[in-house]
Amino acid sequence: MALKCVKCGLKLPLYPPKSKCEKCGGTLEYKVSLPTDRKIKFSGKLRFWRYRALLPPVQNVTSLGEGGTPLHNAARLAKSIGLKRLYLKDETRNPTNSFRDRAAALLISNALDLKYDTLISATNGNLGASLAAYSAKAGLICHVIVPKLVDVGKLAQMLVYDAVIEEFGETVDDSIRRGESLAEETGWYQATAELNPLVIEAQKTISYEVCEQFGVPDWFIVSMGSGGTIHSIWKGFKELKQFGMTGSLSKIVGVQPKGCAPIVKSIKGRSKLARTSKPSTRALAVLVAEPLQGEFAIEAIMESNGLALTVSDSEIFEAELQIAKLEGMFAEPASSATIAALKKLVEEGTIAKNDSVVCLITGSGLKATDVLQVLTKKQKTAVLGLEISTKEKILHILSRKDTYGYDIWKKLGRTMTRGAIYQHLNDLSEKGLIVGYTKNGRKFFKITERGKKALHAIDDLKLLL
Numbered sequence: 126m127a128l129k130c131v132k133c134g135l136k137l138p139l140y141p142p143k144s145k146c147e148k149c150g151g152t153l154e155y156k157v158s159l160p161t162d163r164k165i166k167f168s169g170k171l172r173f174w175r176y177r178a179l180l181p182p183v184q185n186v187t188s189l190g191e192g193g194t195p196l197h198n199a200a201r202l203a204k205s206i207g208l209k210r211l212y213l214k215d216e217t218r219n220p221t222n223s224f225r226d227r228a229a230a231l232l233i234s235n236a237l238d239l240k241y242d243t244l245i246s247a248t249n250g251n252l253g254a255s256l257a258a259y260s261a262k263a264g265l266i267c268h269v270i271v272p273k274l275v276d277v278g279k280l281a282q283m284l285v286y287d288a289v290i291e292e293f294g295e296t297v298d299d300s301i302r303r304g305e306s307l308a309e310e311t312g313w314y315q316a317t318a319e320l321n322p323l324v325i326e327a328q329k330t331i332s333y334e335v336c337e338q339f340g341v342p343d344w345f346i347v348s349m350g351s352g353g354t355i356h357s358i359w360k361g362f363k364e365l366k367q368f369g370m371t372g373s374l375s376k377i378v379g380v381q382p383k384g385c386a387p388i389v390k391s392i393k394g395r396s397k398l399a400r401t402s403k404p405s406t407r408a409l410a411v412l413v414a415e416p417l418q419g420e421f422a423i424e425a426i427m428e429s430n431g432l433a434l435t436v437s438d439s440e441i442f443e444a445e446l447q448i449a450k451l452e453g454m455f456a457e458p459a460s461s462a463t464i465a466a467l468k469k470l471v472e473e474g475t476i477a478k479n480d481s482v483v484c485l486i487t488g489s490g491l492k493a494t495d496v497l498q499v500l501t502k503k504q505k506t507a508v509l510g511l512e513i514s515t516k517e518k519i520l521h522i523l524s525r526k527d528t529y530g531y532d533i534w535k536k537l538g539r540t541m542t543r544g545a546i547y548q549h550l551n552d553l554s555e556k557g558l559i560v561g562y563t564k565n566g567r568k569f570f571k572i573t574e575r576g577k578k579a580l581h582a583i584d585d586l587k588l589l590l
């Protein structure tokens with residue numbers, strides 16, 4: 126095992142995991158070498174630490190039971206998309222409901238080995254939640270720097286696990302710069318994903334697991350923010366091949382939301398990676414304007430003969446509801462983007478019916494408040510719809526014949542209180558859609574011209590729906 130600069134090849138000590146090359150500023154990466162007996166043995170239950178032999182060495186193993194997540198056979202979703210073999214790597218089943226628990230387990234173990242008592246991480250959510258939980262378990266102090274736009278569910282996790290939270294910057298790009306200078310100032314353990322090469326090592330175990338659970342799929346689809354995750358997935362598969370544990374490799378597909386797609390733009394335009402100005406997406410986990418590991422992501426996509434594409438926020442949300450309704454899985458928007466992309470690729474014929482596909486579901490939809498808001502709105506509309514339909518029914522009854530409240534209540538099937546009926550009659554009178562008059566000592570109601578017009582308008586509208 127060695128820590129090397131990918132640019133100039135400089136070899137550094139394994140620990141502490143530096144954020145960049147001290148000679149050229151290049152990115153650092155751990156290079157795994159085959160054990161002396163040339164045999165890799167995974168041992169123990171299907172869990173994160175099963176892969177210890179291919180991870181940088183640690184002594185103080187910290188665990189909350191991360192990894193070993195199910196590879197979900199998504200048969201119903203596959204059928205609706207027009208595929209035969211679709212699997213979802215369900216990372217929502219980790220202790221804090223995201224794939225970042227793998228990174229937290231390795232980083233916190235390493236921080237304990239190196240006798241740090243405080244760590245710092247700039248994060249747009251999931252990693253902060255994971256580190257906060259694992260720090261609590263290990264008795265470390267966890268500082269997190271989050272941007273203004275962060276999923277409220279993730280923030281709630283950081284709070285409950287007792288992290289020290291600082292808000293800094295619009296997007297995570299700003300928070301990372303702050304995290305970098307703070308670590309230099311204080312000497313705290315650097316636990317920002319983009320600044321600690323151990324994170325790549327931790328996340329590559331996802332590929333190891335998929336390989337043990339299924340084998341190597343034809344396609345592996347990942348959503349991209351900083352580009353680190355897709356790189357880890359590719360690194361994991363390449364290592365397995367290098368060590369003779371598999372013969373084939375997946376084609377890697379990288380997905381970004383339309384409003385924030387610097388990596389996809391660079392690939393499609395064959396241009397240099399550039400910062401996205403005014404980035405915007407509701408998939409906050411991948412709202413990264415300047416992907417620090419973008420070059421790695423591009424390399425993974427090109428080397429694997431894969432491809433990159435964008436999907437819109439509305440396509441993402443449609444996919445999110447589809448995954449939930451067909452598979453009983455609540456995925457966060459960034460993860461749902463993989464299914465939105467898959468639908469496009471199957472439609473255009475890039476991915477064939479018989480190809481095997483794995484989509485990476487990085488985190489739970491419960492963490493992303495956005496979706497909950499959408500659902501609440503939907504529920505309100507449904508209630509509103511009900512009220513319209515009662516008033517509409519009353520108008521229909523009155524369009525046939527004038528009558529009184531009690532009769533209307535009976536005609537509506539006595540499904541609501543009579544008080545509620547009188548409330549509706551009052552509302553309709555106030556709006557001038559009906560008028561009341563007294564006949565034989567009883568209050569009758571009559572539909573007005575305006576009421577008739579309203580009824581016609583509703584009927585016309587229904588033709589459109």
Ligand SMILES: [Zn+2]
Nearest residue numbers: 130133146149
């Ligand atoms: Zn270097």
